[in-house]
Amino acid sequence: MEAFSRSEIREDRYSRLRLIPWWDQARIKACRVLVIGAGALGNEILKNMALLGFQRVVVVDLDRIELSNLSRTVLYRAEDVGEQKALTAARAYRSLAEDALVQPIVAHAVHDCGLGIFEWADLILAGLDNREARLWINRAAWKVGRPWVDGAIEGINGVVRVFLPGRAPCYECTLGEVDWAILEKRMSCNLLAHSSEAEGKVPTTPTISSIIAGIQVQEAVKLLHGLPTLASRGYVFEGLNHTSYVVEYTENPDCMSHYTIPELVRLPESSVEWTVEQLWHRAQLELGRAEVTLEFSRDVIWRLVCPRCGTVEERFAAVGSVLYDEGACSCDGQQRVVETIHGYTGSEAWGCRRLTELGLPLLDIYVARSAEREIGYLPEGDREAVLGVAAAEGSTLA
Numbered sequence: 001m002e003a004f005s006r007s008e009i010r011e012d013r014y015s016r017l018r019l020i021p022w023w024d025q026a027r028i029k030a031c032r033v034l035v036i037g038a039g040a041l042g043n044e045i046l047k048n049m050a051l052l053g054f055q056r057v058v059v060v061d062l063d064r065i066e067l068s069n070l071s072r073t074v075l076y077r078a079e080d081v082g083e084q085k086a087l088t089a090a091r092a093y094r095s096l097a098e099d100a101l102v103q104p105i106v107a108h109a110v111h112d113c114g115l116g117i118f119e120w121a122d123l124i125l126a127g128l129d130n131r132e133a134r135l136w137i138n139r140a141a142w143k144v145g146r147p148w149v150d151g152a153i154e155g156i157n158g159v160v161r162v163f164l165p166g167r168a169p170c171y172e173c174t175l176g177e178v179d180w181a182i183l184e185k186r187m188s189c190n191l192l193a194h195s196s197e198a199e200g201k202v203p204t205t206p207t208i209s210s211i212i213a214g215i216q217v218q219e220a221v222k223l224l225h226g227l228p229t230l231a232s233r234g235y236v237f238e239g240l241n242h243t244s245y246v247v248e249y250t251e252n253p254d255c256m257s258h259y260t261i262p263e264l265v266r267l268p269e270s271s272v273e274w275t276v277e278q279l280w281h282r283a284q285l286e287l288g289r290a291e292v293t294l295e296f297s298r299d300v301i302w303r304l305v306c307p308r309c310g311t312v313e314e315r316f317a318a319v320g321s322v323l324y325d326e327g328a329c330s331c332d333g334q335q336r337v338v339e340t341i342h343g344y345t346g347s348e349a350w351g352c353r354r355l356t357e358l359g360l361p362l363l364d365i366y367v368a369r370s371a372e373r374e375i376g377y378l379p380e381g382d383r384e385a386v387l388g389v390a391a392a393e394g395s396t397l398a
């Protein structure tokens with residue numbers, strides 16, 4: 001006679017996963033994950049997450065699906081060519097995990113994502129192809145104290161790295177002279193962006209993206225269960241000679257990423273309800289000081305000034321979101337000088353603008369600073385507009 005009848009054995013979709021002694025399906029279900037990039041790595045990350053039962057997901061990607069993506073993207077079909085990657089990936093995710101709350105965000109990871117999106121997440125997984133985006137994610141993750149798992153692939157080689165909040169070495173610490181040279185070349189050019197980006201066409205295969213993304217998600221699961229991870233280290237996989245090893249990094253004492261916002265105030269209003277000046281006044285009261293600077297999450301292009309004809313155009317757009325070609329003046333194509341702002345000190349003429357009129361994304365964080373103290377303000381009234389179905393509830397993680 002059998003000890004248990006079949007009906008007594010708890011069989012469901014995740015029952016094989018539960019056989020792993022340390023496995024906690026509820027923890028996976030409750031975890032809020034931000035996936036940045038829905039290309040070769042992003043597809044494999046999302047596929048693994050859906051199969052594992054992650055049910056709270058935001059996926060960010062600006063691009064549309066191209067025919068050449070289909071050799072490395074399990075979530076996309078021929079009929080999806082031309083569609084937004086984030087939207088198609090979210091739909092495919094739900095077809096693998098029908099109860100999941102998956103919110104697509106069609107946005108540039110660097111210019112269009114408010115820090116509140118990072119703050120929403122319990123962990124961040126990145127499937128990116130450039131250093132600029134990684135550097136931005138690293139700084140954003142530090143500011144809001146969130147772990148992130150990076151993956152990078154080229155040819156049949158790849159690397160996975162885990163970065164924990166407030167812990168060095170971080171991604172920026174790992175950057176060497178060659179990396180900075182590439183970064184500076186990308187970010188220079190009079191602060192205006194070039195339309196066709198040099199990076200983005202990396203030679204890769206679906207086999208390496210599945211290996212690297214598989215390890216990324218596995219590290220995420222281990223992190224979630226409090227198991228040892230690749231924290232501040234890199235796992236390198238070289239497909240040609242089946243070599244794999246772990247690299248250690250060294251902390252850079254001058255690293256610009258090492259800053260965490262010490263105190264966060266959640267404003268119930270949306271950012272359209274606050275002018276810059278109003279928020280600055282509120283910060284003055286809260287900080288108990290007259291001299292307060294309200295800092296933005298990123299530099300903003302304030303004006304374009306023509307050195308030849310003297311014309312001044314007010315722009316208010318995040319640095320990087322204005323194309324180089326737009327910098328030319330109508331007088332005779334003269335390239336205009338870009339003037340930027342990165343905070344408000346109480347006297348600037350544009351203080352009467354609403355936060356939404358600065359060119360900064362919704363659900364961003366504004367850090368008010370006095371000599372002694374700093375407070376970050378997060379307009380949570382933006383949550384639904386940005387996070388959609390994912391905005392529903394707070395984190396249920398312990």
Ligand SMILES: [Zn+2]
Pocket residue numbers: 168169170171172173174252255256257258
């Ligand atoms: Zn660092």
Ligand SMILES: [Zn+2]
Pocket residue numbers: 306307308309310311329330331332334
């Ligand atoms: Zn001009």
